[in-house]
Amino acid sequence: MSKYQLYCFAESGNSYKAALMLELCKLDWQPVWVDYFNGQTRAPEYRTEVNEMGEVPVLVHGSKKISQSGVILEYLAGEAGKFGPNNEDERREILRWMFFDNHKFTSYIATLRFMVSLAKTGETPVTEFLRQRFGNALTIVDGHLAKQPFLVGNRATIADLSLCGYMFYGAEIPLPLESYAHVLKWMERIKSLPGWKHPYDLMPRSKVDV
Amino acid sequence: MSKYQLYCFAESGNSYKAALMLELCKLDWQPVWVDYFNGQTRAPEYRTEVNEMGEVPVLVHGSKKISQSGVILEYLAGEAGKFGPNNEDERREILRWMFFDNHKFTSYIATLRFMVSLAKTGETPVTEFLRQRFGNALTIVDGHLAKQPFLVGNRATIADLSLCGYMFYGAEIPLPLESYAHVLKWMERIKSLPGWKHPYDLMPRSKVDV
Numbered sequence: 085m086s087k088y089q090l091y092c093f094a095e096s097g098n099s100y101k102a103a104l105m106l107e108l109c110k111l112d113w114q115p116v117w118v119d120y121f122n123g124q125t126r127a128p129e130y131r132t133e134v135n136e137m138g139e140v141p142v143l144v145h146g147s148k149k150i151s152q153s154g155v156i157l158e159y160l161a162g163e164a165g166k167f168g169p170n171n172e173d174e175r176r177e178i179l180r181w182m183f184f185d186n187h188k189f190t191s192y193i194a195t196l197r198f199m200v201s202l203a204k205t206g207e208t209p210v211t212e213f214l215r216q217r218f219g220n221a222l223t224i225v226d227g228h229l230a231k232q233p234f235l236v237g238n239r240a241t242i243a244d245l246s247l248c249g250y251m252f253y254g255a256e257i258p259l260p261l262e263s264y265a266h267v268l269k270w271m272e273r274i275k276s277l278p279g280w281k282h283p284y285d286l287m288p289r290s291k292v293d294v
Numbered sequence: 295m296s297k298y299q300l301y302c303f304a305e306s307g308n309s310y311k312a313a314l315m316l317e318l319c320k321l322d323w324q325p326v327w328v329d330y331f332n333g334q335t336r337a338p339e340y341r342t343e344v345n346e347m348g349e350v351p352v353l354v355h356g357s358k359k360i361s362q363s364g365v366i367l368e369y370l371a372g373e374a375g376k377f378g379p380n381n382e383d384e385r386r387e388i389l390r391w392m393f394f395d396n397h398k399f400t401s402y403i404a405t406l407r408f409m410v411s412l413a414k415t416g417e418t419p420v421t422e423f424l425r426q427r428f429g430n431a432l433t434i435v436d437g438h439l440a441k442q443p444f445l446v447g448n449r450a451t452i453a454d455l456s457l458c459g460y461m462f463y464g465a466e467i468p469l470p471l472e473s474y475a476h477v478l479k480w481m482e483r484i485k486s487l488p489g490w491k492h493p494y495d496l497m498p499r500s501k502v503d504v
Contacts, residue, residue, distance in 0.1 A: 137394055137434055152393040155386050176365050183362040184347055186397040209419040224347055 088113040091142040094287035097250035099141040101153040103286045109164035117288040154182045157242035177236045181243035192218035193250045201256040229266035298323040301352040304497035307460035309351040311363040313496045319374035327498040364392045367452035391453035402428035403460045411466040439476035
């Protein structure tokens with residue numbers, strides 16, 4: 085058995101954040117596929133035994149079971165000694181972007197992409213709301229990345245791995261990224277990190293048509 | 295001048311998280327009122343000089359300017375030696391609930407309350423979406439609080455101060471809380487903390503009809 089197990093599925097960008105971190109750090113890990121689309125995360129057993137919040141990813145390391153991608157990223161940065169902060173100011177700056185990601189970035193794009201590309205709701209007032217909110221967040225991130233190559237300092241950190249969670253799903257992202265030039269360049273920088281993989285090459289896929 | 299300044303306005307539950315923490319810790323602080331409803335947080339000067347994310351709260355402490363309520367709460371816990379974690383496991387557990395708050399709890403109730411009670415959009419597909427999502431998050435929190443008095447351990451921590459940010463706005467919360475008995479008892483416990491104040495008694499209000 086690998087040192088780390090990750091409850092995940094490839095369509096989950098939040099899982100991807102953790103999986104990419106494990107891979108980039110060359111840690112000994114294996115995915116534990118979660119059947120999200122058939123309700124596994126909503127089942128009582130999952131909520132009792134794996135995660136009361138009913139979410140992926142969950143990282144298992146020995147007797148530790150850690151949920152919330154932000155906490156997992158921070159934990160793994162400590163374990164691997166990579167992509168973490170160099171000092172307290174950096175630590176807070178990284179945390180700031182990870183909170184922003186959870187509140188205003190991943191939160192909107194994850195739901196927008198789920199509705200349009202997976203649940204196939206079509207365009208609705210809700211998708212329009214999410215698209216506008218995500219656009220606002222993208223503008224803020226693009227402005228920040230106009231000033232520096234990565235979100236914090238001059239190197240990739242877990243803040244970047246958090247915000248990029250849903251950015252590599254290509255055509256599944258129902259919002260054109262062309263006008264966010266600095267975001268696009270930042271994505272290329274992340275793709276250039278040694279060991280980078282696409283989410284669908286890192287984790288088991290679900291049997292759904294996406 | 296007080297030791298800490300907090301950019302805030304009373305209608306902002308995210309500001310309330312930080313203001314309540316400052317007050318409960320008896321720290322020397324003063325509010326700096328932000329005219330959110332007339333666009334101050336969207337103005338270029340605010341984005342350049344105060345917070346590029348265009349949000350409140352922002353805490354100023356000497357030369358430090360800290361944004362994102364979660365980061366502020368964590369910083370103040372360190373400053374005051376109160377409401378913070380006692381060990382690494384607790385630290386991660388607190389962080390886990392604060393990420394959950396940003397992603398699934400505050401994110402939905404803040405926007406729902408803004409739309410219904412401040413912007414007065416009336417009921418729309420978007421408010422229905424937000425209400426359902428917030429209901430799901432409330433159910434998870436209620437289940438957790440059925441097992442323990444506060445979110446982490448047996449005492450109030452910054453996790454509680456984060457999740458309670460929008461819970462005390464009374465009739466402005468457009469979702470009945472009666473069926474969440476454990477949440478209601480938890481709110482009473484928070485109200486019983488020495489020094490607790492209502493958001494409208496802690497920060498300057500805006501000149502809007504709420």
